[in-house]
Amino acid sequence: MKLPFAKENLVVGVDIGSHAVKVCQLSKTDNNYSVVNLGSITLPEGAVEDGTLNEPEIVAKAISDLFTNLKIKNKRVGFSISGYSVIVKKVNLAVMDDKELENHIMAEAEQYIPFDLDDVYLDFQDLKTNTPETERTDVMLVAAKKEVVDDYLQMLEGIKLKPVIVDVDGFALENTYEYVNKKIENVALVDIGASKMNINILSNGVSVVARDIVVGSRQLTEQIQSTFDIDYEEAEAIKIGHIPADDDQKEQIGEIFTSICTQWVLEVKKAIDLYHSNHPSQPLTKLILSGGGAKVVGLIDFLTNETGLTVELFNPFASMDFNEKKIDRGYLESIGPEMAIATGIAIRPSVI
Numbered sequence: 001m002k003l004p005f006a007k008e009n010l011v012v013g014v015d016i017g018s019h020a021v022k023v024c025q026l027s028k029t030d031n032n033y034s035v036v037n038l039g040s041i042t043l044p045e046g047a048v049e050d051g052t053l054n055e056p057e058i059v060a061k062a063i064s065d066l067f068t069n070l071k072i073k074n075k076r077v078g079f080s081i082s083g084y085s086v087i088v089k090k091v092n093l094a095v096m097d098d099k100e101l102e103n104h105i106m107a108e109a110e111q112y113i114p115f116d117l118d119d120v121y122l123d124f125q126d127l128k129t130n131t132p133e134t135e136r137t138d139v140m141l142v143a144a145k146k147e148v149v150d151d152y153l154q155m156l157e158g159i160k161l162k163p164v165i166v167d168v169d170g171f172a173l174e175n176t177y178e179y180v181n182k183k184i185e186n187v188a189l190v191d192i193g194a195s196k197m198n199i200n201i202l203s204n205g206v207s208v209v210a211r212d213i214v215v216g217s218r219q220l221t222e223q224i225q226s227t228f229d230i231d232y233e234e235a236e237a238i239k240i241g242h243i244p245a246d247d248d249q250k251e252q253i254g255e256i257f258t259s260i261c262t263q264w265v266l267e268v269k270k271a272i273d274l275y276h277s278n279h280p281s282q283p284l285t286k287l288i289l290s291g292g293g294a295k296v297v298g299l300i301d302f303l304t305n306e307t308g309l310t311v312e313l314f315n316p317f318a319s320m321d322f323n324e325k326k327i328d329r330g331y332l333e334s335i336g337p338e339m340a341i342a343t344g345i346a347i348r349p350s351v352i
């Protein structure tokens with residue numbers, strides 16, 4: 001039973017990326033959220049790859065340290081998955097009631113999902129796109145590999161956390177965007193992390209193109225590393241401007257950025273072209289960039305010129321309250337783009 005004055009039971013959002021774990025804890029205030037706590041911790045190379053936990057003990061220790069350092073007491077967490085371990089598919093079906101729909105999906109899912117059904121957790125949502133004329137509706141199906149999800153659950157339970165929500169990166173991103181922007185628009189959400197780019201195009205508030213592409217900011221680090229024969233940490237520091245590049249390195253670094261960002265932009269344009277060819281009467285208005293890779297200097301202008309769209313760097317906390325004595329305003333703004341997915345998980349109301 002939920003009392004009318006009960007505080008909504010929010011979880012701590014934990015986004016386990018290949019470069020860093022980000023956590024975000026919010027609280028609900030009337031019609032808004034406040035930032036209670038947030039932070040991130042870098043993972044060693046290879047600990048998480050392609051959405052899989054290669055080194056669960058190392059990741060567990062990092063998350064446990066982060067919770068301790070941030071003094072987060074709430075054990076209830078949500079996390080999200082992406083990449084090859086999860087398939088999201090939209091199918092168009094005759095309108096059915098909830099029970100009929102569940103029976104239909106359980107009986108027919110094999111034809112939509114290229115995995116053995118015994119190996120996946122299956123979930124679905126009726127997007128209720130039916131009109132009186134069509135009597136058909138779109139249903140979003142999600143199938144997540146049990147093996148991968150169970151590894152995450154076990155890792156989190158091993159450090160005494162209680163995972164109660166499993167989200168999907170693209171959905172979490174959409175969730176944050178819809179909270180920040182109440183207007184229903186046609187937008188492309190693009191999250192560029194260290195190893196992958198997630199593109200989610202929303203048309204009239206519904207996700208119509210969703211894909212993960214294996215490109216990301218780590219490519220820049222690796223190219224800098226191999227070009228100058230330096231170690232990974234030094235290359236990373238040069239990339240993000242923490243160590244100034246030598247004058248004779250600057251030109252080559254510029255070329256690396258241009259060639260890799262060109263690849264990213266081509267992928268974004270491919271997704272946008274696909275969208276426009278399927279939805280010619282609903283042009284995109286905006287492109288919202290998130291993830292650490294979104295902070296590459298000059299990327300926003302490059303994307304603006306190449307796509308002709310308004311490109312914005314995402315700040316999920318723009319309209320949230322926070323305690324300035326506890327959280328530094330500059331830190332909150334600079335970490336905003338990387339926190340988009342953790343925030344999307346942290347605003348999911350949980351039923352447990």
Ligand SMILES: Nc1ncnc2c1ncn2[C@@H]1O[C@H](COP(=O)(O)OP(=O)(O)OP(=O)(O)O)[C@@H](O)[C@H]1O
Pocket residue numbers: 016017018019020021192193194195196197216217218236239240290291292293295296297337338
């Ligand atoms: N100013 C910057 N310029 C370029 N890259 C940056 C900058 N700041 C952070 N990054 C990069 O962003 C990446 C981290 O972003 P993020 O936390 O979104 O990745 P992740 O979620 O761990 O990765 P993924 O989702 O791909 O598994 C790192 O590769 C980091 O070097």
Ligand SMILES: [Mg+2]
Pocket residue numbers: 016017018193194291341
């Ligand atoms: Mg990420």
